[in-house]
Amino acid sequence: MAEGGTARNHAVAHVLEEIADLLELQDEQPFRVRAYRAAAEQVRGLAVDIAELDAAGQLDAIPGVGKALAAKIHEYLTTGQLGYLERLRAQVPAEAVALLRVPGIGPTRARQLIKRGITSLAALRAAAERGELRGIPGFGAALEQQVLAALATPEERPARLLLGAVLPLAEALAAELAQHRAVRAVSPVGSLRRWRATVGDVTLLVATAEPDAVIAALPNLPGVERVRAEDAWQVLEHAAGVPVRVVLVEPDAWGTALLFWTGARAHVEQLAARAVARGWRLTPAGLVDERGRRRAGADEAAVYAALGLDWVPPELREGAGEVEAAAAHALPTLVTVADIRGELHAHTDWSDGADTLEQMVEAARARGDAYLVITDHSPTPAVAGGLSAERLREQHRAIAALNAKLAPFRVLHGAEVSILPDGRLDYPDDVLAMLDVVIVSVHNQFRQSREAMTERICRALAHPMVDVLGHATGRLLGRRDGYAVDLEAVIATAAAHGVAIEVNGQPDRLDIEDVWVRRAIAQGVLVACTTDAHSRRNFDYRRYAVGQARRGWAEARHVLNARDLDGLLAWRAARRAAHQQG
DNA sequence: GCCGTTTTCGGCCCGACTGTTTTCAGTCG
Numbered sequence: 002m003a004e005g006g007t008a009r010n011h012a013v014a015h016v017l018e019e020i021a022d023l024l025e026l027q028d029e030q031p032f033r034v035r036a037y038r039a040a041a042e043q044v045r046g047l048a049v050d051i052a053e054l055d056a057a058g059q060l061d062a063i064p065g066v067g068k069a070l071a072a073k074i075h076e077y078l079t080t081g082q083l084g085y086l087e088r089l090r091a092q093v094p095a096e097a098v099a100l101l102r103v104p105g106i107g108p109t110r111a112r113q114l115i116k117r118g119i120t121s122l123a124a125l126r127a128a129a130e131r132g133e134l135r136g137i138p139g140f141g142a143a144l145e146q147q148v149l150a151a152l153a154t155p156e157e158r159p160a161r162l163l164l165g166a167v168l169p170l171a172e173a174l175a176a177e178l179a180q181h182r183a184v185r186a187v188s189p190v191g192s193l194r195r196w197r198a199t200v201g202d203v204t205l206l207v208a209t210a211e212p213d214a215v216i217a218a219l220p221n222l223p224g225v226e227r228v229r230a231e232d233a234w235q236v237l238e239h240a241a242g243v244p245v246r247v248v249l250v251e252p253d254a255w256g257t258a259l260l261f262w263t264g265a266r267a268h269v270e271q272l273a274a275r276a277v278a279r280g281w282r283l284t285p286a287g288l289v290d291e292r293g294r295r296r297a298g299a300d301e302a303a304v305y306a307a308l309g310l311d312w313v314p315p316e317l318r319e320g321a322g323e324v325e326a327a328a329a330h331a332l333p334t335l336v337t338v339a340d341i342r343g344e345l346h347a348h349t350d351w352s353d354g355a356d357t358l359e360q361m362v363e364a365a366r367a368r369g370d371a372y373l374v375i376t377d378h379s380p381t382p383a384v385a386g387g388l389s390a391e392r393l394r395e396q397h398r399a400i401a402a403l404n405a406k407l408a409p410f411r412v413l414h415g416a417e418v419s420i421l422p423d424g425r426l427d428y429p430d431d432v433l434a435m436l437d438v439v440i441v442s443v444h445n446q447f448r449q450s451r452e453a454m455t456e457r458i459c460r461a462l463a464h465p466m467v468d469v470l471g472h473a474t475g476r477l478l479g480r481r482d483g484y485a486v487d488l489e490a491v492i493a494t495a496a497a498h499g500v501a502i503e504v505n506g507q508p509d510r511l512d513i514e515d516v517w518v519r520r521a522i523a524q525g526v527l528v529a530c531t532t533d534a535h536s537r538r539n540f541d542y543r544r545y546a547v548g549q550a551r552r553g554w555a556e557a558r559h560v561l562n563a564r565d566l567d568g569l570l571a572w573r574a575a576r577r578a579a580h581q582q583g
Numbered sequence: 584g585c586c587g588t589t590t591t592c593g594g595c596c597c598g599a600c601t602g603t604t605t606t607c608a609g610t611c612g
Contacts, residue, residue, distance in 0.1 A: 024584095032595055036584030067585050105602090107609050141603050353596085353612055378612070385612040386597075417612095444612065445600080481610095535612085 007050045008173040012224035012240030013074055016083060017041035022098040023089040025108040026115065040065040044074075046538045052078055052223070081226070094120035104481060105147050110139045126152045161199035163478055165508020165545050167243050168193060171203045174245065177222050183211040185252045190262035194315045196548035198511040199478055202244040204234075206262050208255040215249060254286045256301035261285040267320025268313070275308045275324070283308075316551040333554050336530070338547050340557040342565050343372035344540065345469065346417065346440055346503065346531035351396055352377035353385040355536040358396070362403060364537035366410050372566045374413040374438045375400060379427035381419040382444045388416070390432045397435055411566050413437035417471055422446040424460030426467070433466040438573070440503065442471035443484065451485035458486060459494040465580035468573060469529050469561070470495060472505045472512040479509065488513070492521050499576050501527040501561045504553075506546030507539075518553020527561040527572075528553070 021037035043065045044051060054060050055078050060071035077083045097120040100111040114120070117137065119128050125148065128134050134145040171189040178187045186208040192200045209215045219228045219235055225245075227238040237245040250258040261269055262285075269283075276283040280291040287298030288307055297303040302312040310327040314335055317323040326332045348354035349361050356364075358375065365373035377396070378387035388396060393416065400414045415438035419427040426433065426441060433439055441461045449457065461467060473491060474483025495502055502521050505512045510533070513521070518528055530546035532539050550560060557563040564572065 030584080033584045035595075040584080065585065069584065105609070109608055139603070139608065143602060147602095348612090382612050387612090442612095447611085448601095 007047075007223060008170055008177065008225075008239070008241065009078075009223035010044050010047050010051050011170045011173070011243075013051055013077060014041040014045040015241045016077055016086060017044065017070075017074075019098065020086055020089060022101055023086075023093050025101065026093045026097060026111055027089075028108065028112060036065065036070075040070050050223075055079075096121045100125060102479075103148060104151050105144050110137075113137050113139055122152060161201060161479065162203075162243060163508045164193070164196065164198055164200060164511070164548070165542065167200060167203050170239075170241055170243055171205065171245075174203075174222055175205055178205065178207060178215075178218075178247075181215060181218050183209050183214040183218075185209060186255055188259060190248075190259065191264060194263045195265065195318055196316050196545075196552055198514060198549065202246060204246040204248060204262060206255075206259055207247060207249050208252045208258075209249055210252060212249040215247075219247060250285075253299045255299050256304050257283065257287050257298050258285050259301045260304055263315050263318060265319050268318035268324065271320055271324040272304075272308060272310075275310070279308075314551065316548065317554065319552075333556050335551040336547060336555050336557045336560050336563060338544050340560065340563040341370075341530055341543060341547065343370045343374070343562050343569070344532060344534065344543070345374045345415070345438060345529050345562050346376050346471065346505070347373060347534040347540075348377050348417070349375060351392065352387055353535060358399060358403070360537055361534070362407070362410075362412050364540060366407070368540060371409075372411040372413055372569070374415040376415040376417045376438065376440050378444075379416055379418040381421065381427045385444075387419075387427075390428065393428070393432060394435070415440060415468075417442055418467075419444045420457060420461040422449065422457065424457040426461060426464060430466065436466075437570075438468050439466050440469040440471045441467050443475055447475060447481075447484045449484070451487060454484055455487040455490050458491050462491070462494045462498050462500045465577070467498075467500055468576070469501045469503055471503045471531075472510050472533070473502055473517075474512050474514075476512050477509050478511065483512065488517055489520070492517070492524055492526055495521070495526045496524045499579070501529045503529045503531050503533075504546045504550050506530065506532045506542035506544070506549075508542065508545055511545060511549050513549075515549050515552035518550055518555055522553065522555055522559040528555055528559060529561045531562070 017037050018041045021034050024037065025034045043063050055075055060066055060074055061068065073083055073085055097111065097115050099122050100106055100114055114125065119125050129145050129149045134140045134148060135142045171193055175187045175189060178184050184207055188194065188206050189203065190206045191204045193203060207215060216235060219225065219237060224240040225237045226240055229236050233248065235247040237247060239245050248262060273283045276288060281296065282289045288296045288304050290296050297307045305312045311330055311332050313323050313327050313332065344365055347361055349358045350356060351358065362373055378385040380387040380389055397414050400412050403412050415436050417440045420441050420443050421427060443458065462470060473488065474486060476483035502513060504518060521528060528550055530543065530550050532542040532546065534540050
């Protein structure tokens with residue numbers, strides 16, 4: 002499994018995280034809280050089903066899982082419940098854990114709120130609107146405004162789920178379902194199939210001629226706690242805390258149902274309009290002509306073909322010109338994960354990464370990449386353990402030594418260099434000159450004015466040794482909006498200086514987003530599909546970066562790291578030469 | 584809570600910045 006997660010692992014991880022939140026609200030020792038969080042992260046990233054480890058008595062082989070956690074995980078796996086968690090839930094209002102997700106509120110302030118009976122987001126919002134928050138110790142007028150702003154879109158914020166958090170779960174459930182004898186086909190649909198950065202829920206479409214048999218099997222899927230029928234679908238309550246819907250359709254309606262459930266609405270409406278123009282009707286049950294004959298239904302591509310269209314990749318189905326392009330046989334040949342030749346943005350334990358240089362390199366090689374650019378932090382985010390010029394030189398020697406052993410694989414030496422508040426870079430030019438690839442990113446002073454931030458970034462892009470702009474908006478999905486910046490101007494500046502712009506694959510970043518990818522490539526800017534890996538496992542994020550690039554209509558020729566090593570080096574050499582002449 | 588050990592207790596991610604404070608809580612990568 003690409004991401005190594007099974008639905009069961011996610012459920013266990015979710016349970017451990019809930020315990021951590023509840024303990025934190027009880028003012029439990031921070032290291033104990035951290036132990037649960039660390040274990041949850043390990044479990045989430047397991048490459049095997051945790052139930053198999055349990056059966057083999059190997060739970061404590063998971064890093065961060067000792068005797069106590071192994072016993073709790075075992076209890077949960079075998080009984081579906083956990084007494085310890087139930088006791089915690091009885092002591093702390095369960096919905097209060099949501100308070101911890103509000104920017105500016107940590108455990109201390111959350112406890113103050115709970116003490117005053119403010120135990121939900123709704124209660125928090127009401128208190129803020131009444132101006133009552135500022136009277137609570139640890140709160141002031143500014144924080145009250147900040148809370149109000151964060152809760153301004155009460156439905157939107159907490160409800161949207163990160164693509165990277167739910168796709169592995171959806172795939173795991175789909176894989177389980179696919180093994181059922183009565184299931185002909187199964188696919189995630191909706192915004193998930195379109196690879197939107199955030200999704201509202203997980204919906205799985207299942208083709209079957211025996212719906213009752215499939216429904217009977219749903220409660221046995223790993224992590225599923227309850228199943229109930231609702232409208233035309235089955236709703237699974239999953240231990241991972243993600244709403245999952247299962248929709249069952251007859252196999253001969255699979256193609257049209259897939260199309261309708263995938264959306265987006267605007268796309269489907271345009272298809273329906275084309276059908277109407279022919280005197281036909283497009284419905285979830287099939288494409289029907291003027292005489293009532295079915296023209297298509299079982300196969301999605303056949304539906305498009307019958308309407309005179311090329312099949313449209315789900316990532317493009319937003320009603321943004323893709324139907325016209327499909328009619329003109331002018332759809333882009335979208336970049337794929339297989340097109341990517343190497344990683345351009347990765348951290349090691351020299352700065353804030355978890356793994357060693359050697360481990361990262363070996364993992365990249367094992368994945369079949371041709372090169373890996375190591376880009377640890379420059380000094381300024383001191384918290385990230387950024388490298389001094391001296392340490393950077395030391396790392397340079399370490400990389401040279403590795404390269405001597407690894408050819409034809411190539412480790413390139415780069416850095417993620419902070420853009421200082423005035424637009425200068427965090428290393429002097431003679432230090433930058435030693436690097437193969439220079440990524441520049443904003444890491445502090447997020448609250449500058451839009452004009453100041455735009456000028457700051459554009460000034461950095463004009464620096465002759467800068468190759469790639471990292472996470473251009475700084476957004477963290479579900480946590481904070483990007484900083485105010487004129488991306489139009491940034492893209493124009495990147496185009497003028499031949500700088501590439503990153504599509505960062507971290508699930509909570511996905512920065513820049515799809516619409517800006519499309520703008521960038523239209524202006525001749527290359528995009529870089531990176532993982533910003535802080536561990537070997539993060540290399541799995543590549544598909545999210547590629548997904549966003551695909552949503553932005555990017556082809557392989559628009560993607561910097563779809564070039565092979567020689568192509569990458571030639572690109573860089575040409576840019577440096579142009580600067581020296583200019 | 585886990586981990587590793589000079590093997591059973593002490594360490595576990597440092598430090599600047601911001602807002603709310605007069606000593607601290609939360610955030611940043």
